[in-house]
Amino acid sequence: MQVPSAVKVGSTVKLACRFDLEGANLYSLTWWRGADQFYQFSPSSADPVIVYDSPGIAVDKRESEGEVVVLHNVSHASSGKYKCEVLEDYPSFQKDSQVKVMEVIDEPKSPPKLSLSKQLWSPGEELKANCTSPWSRPLPELHWYINDIKIPSHDSVLVPLSEHGRGVGSGVGVSLDEWTGVGGDRLSRTSRLTLVLREPHFNAAGWATLKCDATYKRVYHRSAEVHLITPWYKTAAPSQRLYGCAVTVVAGVWLAVAALVPLVL
Structure with missing residues (x-):
């Protein structure tokens, strides 16, 4: 067959x-x-x-x-x-x-979205970030990378559905209905990363690349990435220093690279 x-x-x-x-x-x-x-x-x-x-x-x-x-x-x-x-x-x-x-x-209609707790980072700080893949059925696998090196799975956890919509500080909450979709059979998935940043994570210019992949059985593969910027990062244009926005292509799919936005915890 x-x-x-x-x-x-x-x-x-x-x-x-x-x-x-x-x-x-x-x-x-x-x-x-x-x-x-x-x-x-x-x-x-x-x-x-x-x-x-x-x-x-x-x-x-x-x-x-x-x-x-x-x-x-x-x-x-x-x-x-x-x-x-x-x-x-x-x-x-x-x-x-x-x-x-x-x-x-039913694949996600857009790339995953990355959210960080702040914009500027220094070695020794604890990074906290969320990666959310939009509505899909079934749910995708989410994997983290820093500078294209896969981060061990024990540094991240999947956020229970009951926690979706809980905001902290300037984060914007999302209602449970927005996450579950019609009939509750199309769900989003969020992975929460906690990682202590080290000097080797940052290049000589003072930045590192954080990426999240959403995949399912080779049917789809979509990614989002952001630059982790140090306070002494001065080589790029102001908009790049703050947001690191770009568009890349992975496996023939156009991928929007997410801007740094407040983390929802």
């Missing part, structure tokens, strides 16, 4: 079921999603291709034939266990099947 493990909402997906009957004839090839049959190919029948109604399954009958089934405009309802069943013709009628899982992903 050739079934992708993860695809994006709205995609066109090609499913394939390859087999070798070792000289025997094929009676039927059927496709199932869970307990629902949605496709049957019977080469000796007057109507060799039959498509059955199934929630979340939209078969492109013109593009589907024999071993290949094409689904268009997949949705979350298209996710599930897919089974291909091959049945030999008379006289043996031997049957074999295989199952694979496909997940339909």
Whole structure:
């Protein structure tokens, strides 16, 4: 079976079921999603291709034939266990099947957002930062990097949903409804980093780069980064010293690099 493990909402997906009957004839090839049959190919029948109604399954009958089934405009309802069943013709009628899982992903509409507790940093200080990936389903993995070196996972924690919306100081709170989305099935995810900054983190010009990656099963990869600026940083233009704004491209995706904004704790 050739079934992708993860695809994006709205995609066109090609499913394939390859087999070798070792000289025997094929009676039927059927496709199932869970307990629902949605496709049957019977080469000796007057109507060799039959498509059955199934929630979340939209078969492109013109593009589907024999071993290949094409689904268009997949949705979350298209996710599930897919089974291909091959049945030999008379006289043996031997049957074999295989199952694979496909997940339909609703990716974030924008890059993650970085928030820092302040703008200027010095070696020896404890950095606190939040990285929030916007609404998606399912939730992405969040990873931190400083100067393109991955920060160990024990330096960060995922913020419980109950803490979303709690602001401190100049931070702006966000209501719980904004985080959970319609029906509570599309959630944002926030990772909170705590890291003691050391002199080697900063280059000779007096700045370091902090980055957060949001990824899920190679279906999407989006990043945001900011410059950590020391008080003696004087080589860049004033706007760059304060905000470090830019746009970069990672894996062919345009990524907005976030400005330094107040940290929500």
